[in-house]
Each structure stands twice: as structure tokens, then as C-alpha cells.
Amino acid sequence: xxxxxxxxxxxxxxxxxxxxxxxxxxxxxxxxxxxxxxxxxxxxxxxxxxxxxxxxxxxxxxxxxxxxxxxxxxxxxxxxxxxxxxxxxxxxxxxxxxxxxxxxxxxxxxxxxxxxxxxxxxxxxxxxxxxxxxxxxxxxxxxxxxxxxxxxxxxxxxxxxxxxxxxxxxxxxxxxxxxxxxxxxxxxxxxxxxxxxxxxxxxxxxxxxxxxxxxxxxxx
DNA sequence: ATCCCGAGGG
DNA sequence: CCCTCTGGAT
Numbered sequence: 301x302x303x304x305x306x307x308x309x310x311x312x313x314x315x316x317x318x319x320x321x322x323x324x325x326x327x328x329x330x331x332x333x334x335x336x337x338x339x340x341x342x343x344x345x346x347x348x349x350x351x352x353x354x355x356x357x358x359x360x361x362x363x364x365x366x367x368x369x370x371x372x373x374x375x376x377x378x379x380x381x382x383x384x385x386x387x388x389x390x391x392x393x394x395x396x397x398x399x400x401x402x403x404x405x406x407x408x409x410x411x412x413x414x415x416x417x418x419x420x421x422x423x424x425x426x427x428x429x430x431x432x433x434x435x436x437x438x439x440x441x442x443x444x445x446x447x448x449x450x451x452x453x454x455x456x457x458x459x460x461x462x463x464x465x466x467x468x469x470x471x472x473x474x475x476x477x478x479x480x481x482x483x484x485x486x487x488x489x490x491x492x493x494x495x496x497x498x499x500x501x502x503x504x505x506x507x508x509x510x511x512x513x514x515x516x517x518x519x520x
Numbered sequence: 521a522t523c524c525c526g527a528g529g530g
Numbered sequence: 531c532c533c534t535c536t537g538g539a540t
Contacts (some may be wrong), residue, residue: 330536348538352527353536386526390538445536463537475531487536495523496534 301456301511305472308457312473314509315455319485323506325483328434331352335363335410335435336402340370342430343394343422349491350386356381367408370399394422414440425464433480442470443483447490454494458512 302308329350332338340360344353360381364370370378378392385391400407400419402447410431417428426445432438442448444463448470452458459470474482493500501507 328536340538343538345535347525347535348527349535349536384526384537387524387537388526390524394538417534422538426537430536443536446534447536490536 308469309473311455311509312457312470314337314472315457315506316478316482316507317488318480318509323485323488326481326488328430328484329488331357333361334366335431336367337365338435339398339410339417339420339423339427339431340395342427343398344382344385346387346388346391352385356384364399367399367402370395371403373399391422396461397421398423410435412436412438426465429483433483439479439481442467442474442479443487444470445483445487446484446496447487447494449492450496451486451490454510454512455506 302311308427328338330338330341330345331354332341337357341353341357344357360378363377363381364373374395375392378395379388380386382391382395401420402410406416414425414428414430414432417423417431418425425441426443429441429443432440433443444452444467446467449461449463449466451467452470453461457473458466460466460469470482471479490496493504501510501512504510
């Protein structure tokens with residue numbers, strides 16, 4: 301769609317402008333009171349809406365508010381709490397392993413580098429970028445989740461389906477200042493307007509710059 | 521490429 | 531019934 305790097309940068313600028321105008325406050329929707337809790341909530345958010353994560357984290361964090369307490373929890377205790385989220389065995393295992401690793405190797409404190417965060421059980425680039433950007437204000441990359449992937453493809457900002465390549469493409473055309481906000485706003489946009497199943501194109505602030513329009517019937 | 525896993529929408 | 535929801539590990 302956009303052949304040159306320059307063309308994609310121009311498109312990216314338009315997208316960023318309209319996102320900022322439409323969603324002035326870009327915030328993380330996962331409830332948390334500490335970087336550790338944000339990390340735990342983000343691990344739980346895999347293949348599951350943030351609302352559902354928020355429905356179990358009050359219980360989880362009231363019983364296990366920090367790495368030490370979560371590391372000492374039993375598998376059954378954690379599974380019971382996270383069961384409604386799906387993947388409950390893997391998520392419970394990852395949460396406990398993550399907490400145990402923090403206690404054993406990091407003095408119970410979150411490392412502030414992508415390389416170290418990614419070594420924690422259940423933590424990939426997406427989760428590490430969320431924590432670095434949102435909890436520590438360190439823009440180490442762009443968070444690429446299902447919404448960012450889908451809409452970035454739709455808007456012609458990348459052609460790839462591979463999250464790592466998508467992140468590389470986005471990093472190349474977005475100002476570093478916008479990395480964190482871009483993801484938060486895209487995720488919000490994906491949930492409210494550009495919904496995967498049934499996009500509300502007629503309400504979309506980016507209708508005029510969306511290459512999809514004209515190629516297929518407009519969704520209401 | 522496949523598995524983990526459950527809930528809700530269309 | 532199929533798809534999607536802030537993925538990650540094997």
C-alpha cells in the first residue's frame with residue numbers, strides 16, 4: 301500500500317494525530333498498584349480481555365500482593381483464582397515461577413531491562429514492553445498485541461503478521477515519544493471502534509485514512 | 521505448527 | 531458453530 305519508508309512515516313503521523321485527538325488520555329486498563337502487580341496482570345491478560353483480568357486481580361493481589369507471598373502460594377491456590385481467565389494451569393505456573401525467580405535472582409525487585417524481563421517465566425516481548433513503558437516510563441519498544449497487529453496491518457503501517465517484525469516496522473516509523481501512547485490508544489481503539497468481529501467504520505476517526513475503505517463494504 | 525483454556529458475541 | 535479476547539512456551 302505505502303511503498304516507501306517516507307510514505308509510511310506520513311501515514312503514521314496521520315494515525316498518531318487522529319489517535320491523540322480521539323483518545324487524549326492513553327492509559328493502561330489493567331488495574332494495579334505496583335510494577336509487580338502490573339507484570340502479574342499482564343501475564344494474565346494473554347488471550348483474555350482486560351476486564352476479566354480486572355475481575356480476578358483484586359482477590360489475587362489482596363492475598364498475594366508481592367513476589368514473596370506469591371512465590372509461597374500453592375499451585376492450587378493460584379489456579380482457583382485465575383481459573384475464569386482460561387489457560388489457568390499455565391498462567392498459575394507462570395505467575396508462581398515469575399515470583400520465585402524475582403525472589404531468587406532479583407532480590408524481589410523487578411529488573412528494568414527487556415533482556416532480563418524476558419527471562420522471567422511467561423514473559424515475552426509484549427509483556428516486557430508493557431511493564432517497561434507503563435510502570436517505568438522506559439520506551440524500549442512498541443507493544444504489539446492482537447489489536448496493534450490487526451489495526452497496524454489495516455492502516456498499511458506494516459505488512460507483516462510476525463509480532464517481532466511488526467514491532468521493528470513500527471519502531472522505524474513512530475517517534476519514540478509516541479511508542480507507549482500508540483499501543484495504549486490502538487488497544488483502546490480496537491476495543492471500542494475497530495472491533496475485530498464487527499468494526500464500527502462509520503464512527504471511526506480514521507475512516508478517511510484507512511486503505512480498507514473502498515476495498516470492501518463499509519461496516520456500520 | 522501446536523498447545524494451553526474459558527467465556528462471550530454474532 | 532466459529533472467531534476473538536492486550537501471548538508465550540514447546
